[in-house]
Amino acid sequence: MYYIYMLRCEDNSIYTGITTDVEHRMKEHFTKVNGAKYTKSHTPKMLEAVWQTENRAEACKLEYHIKRLAKRKKENLITKDNLQEVLGEIVDCKQYKRLENIVF
16 A cells, blocks of 8 residues: 655644655655655644555555645645545546545
8 A cells, every 4th residue: 555645834834745665655754764855844733634545556646736736725635534625627536535544
C-alpha cells in the first residue's frame, strides 16, 4: 500500500508527500531525521489528511496534483474531504480511500 499525506507546518503551510509507512515517515518529519528538505525548514505541526492507494503510480499522480493546487483548495480538501469535487476531472478518485484517525 501507498499513502499520500498532507502535513500542516507551524507557519500554516501544507506539505504533501507519499510513503509506504505513515508512522515511520511522520517520525522522520517530526524529528527532522531523514525528513523532507521542506519540513526541515518548515517545522511540521500536525498530520492533516491521509489517502491510501494500491500502487506507487497512483500515489505519485495524486501527490503531484495536490501539490499543484492553490492553498485555498488544499485547505478545502482537508476540511471537506472532497477529493472527487476538487480533482475528479483529473484523477480517478475511486483509486483512493481517505483514512481517518491516523495515530503515530
